[in-house]
Amino acid sequence: MSSKTKQTKKQTTTTNAIKSSRIAPNGAKQPSLPKWPAIQPLVAPSDLTLTALLPDQVLTISRFWTTALCKSYVAFLATLPLITTPGTPQKGHAVRVNDRYQVEDSAFADRLWSGTALKELVEHPTIDGRELSAEDTKELWGGEVLGLNSNIRVYRYSKGQFFDQHYDDSNIISFPTSTSPIPIPARTTWTLLLYLSSPATGCQGGETVFYPEAPGKRQVAPAPVIAALEVGMALLHRHGKDCLLHEGREVLDGEKWVIRSDLCVRR
Ligand SMILES: O=C(O)CCC(=O)C(=O)O
Numbered sequence: 001m002s003s004k005t006k007q008t009k010k011q012t013t014t015t016n017a018i019k020s021s022r023i024a025p026n027g028a029k030q031p032s033l034p035k036w037p038a039i040q041p042l043v044a045p046s047d048l049t050l051t052a053l054l055p056d057q058v059l060t061i062s063r064f065w066t067t068a069l070c071k072s073y074v075a076f077l078a079t080l081p082l083i084t085t086p087g088t089p090q091k092g093h094a095v096r097v098n099d100r101y102q103v104e105d106s107a108f109a110d111r112l113w114s115g116t117a118l119k120e121l122v123e124h125p126t127i128d129g130r131e132l133s134a135e136d137t138k139e140l141w142g143g144e145v146l147g148l149n150s151n152i153r154v155y156r157y158s159k160g161q162f163f164d165q166h167y168d169d170s171n172i173i174s175f176p177t178s179t180s181p182i183p184i185p186a187r188t189t190w191t192l193l194l195y196l197s198s199p200a201t202g203c204q205g206g207e208t209v210f211y212p213e214a215p216g217k218r219q220v221a222p223a224p225v226i227a228a229l230e231v232g233m234a235l236l237h238r239h240g241k242d243c244l245l246h247e248g249r250e251v252l253d254g255e256k257w258v259i260r261s262d263l264c265v266r267r
């Protein structure tokens with residue numbers, strides 16, 4: 001078999017999870033979208049809360065997705081055409097060794113936002129039992145939150161793979177809405193990581209570690225903050241100019257699956 005035929009064969013086997021290609025209003029062919037499974041079963045929003053792993057910087061939501069949902073998603077995500085990132089990164093980018101899949105999917109971003117507890121928890125946050133005022137909420141997220149970035153990223157780290165120390169950039173985007181053909185000018189302010197794996201699914205290592213800065217020149221930096229993997233846990237951390245140096249530690253055994261997006265605020 002020639003390499004071309006091989007490639008075609010591979011593509012047809014991997015596109016089963018993906019809808020056939022779309023045509024944009026201007027007639028341009030757009031890449032196809034995954035047929036994401038239903039986001040259920042879920043825990044009721046009233047049974048979930050935000051916890052500060054590092055106040056004002058790193059927040060988590062345990063059981064954001066149920067174990068059953070994570071399991072069905074991992075089975076689905078494994079059918080997507082994931083691409084192994086090169087070991088040598090672009091200039092200025094962190095060494096990131098994992099398999100990843102990336103897609104612009106505003107409909108899925110919206111399901112992940114309003115079809116789960118996330119919208120409620122972000123719009124009316126209670127952190128460690130403390131309810132935030134509307135003003136504090138706006139300050140926390142860096143503006144009026146519109147929803148999630150349609151840039152959806154899926155990561156699979158196998159044994160030996162990791163994401164070296166780096167900062168996440170804030171991005172300027174156009175936020176699509178169903179109510180208007182004109183998108184809203186927006187920017188991303190916080191990274192969302194949704195963990196689908198943990199030691200309970202056979203994944204060892206792979207923790208996300210944050211390195212807080214020393215409060216002053218002559219002071220020592222606080223100890224690193226370690227987010228241990230938990231199936232179904234969502235983690236939000238500030239990015240852009242307020243991003244802490246962080247990394248995804250090497251996976252020592254099993255696989256680590258993550259879905260990534262970002263919070264978007266009105267510009
Ligand atoms: O996978 C992780 O633990 C970290 C991922 C990350 O830092 C990123 O997506 O920018």
Ligand SMILES: [Fe+2]
Pocket residue numbers: 166167168191246
């Ligand atoms: Fe990051």
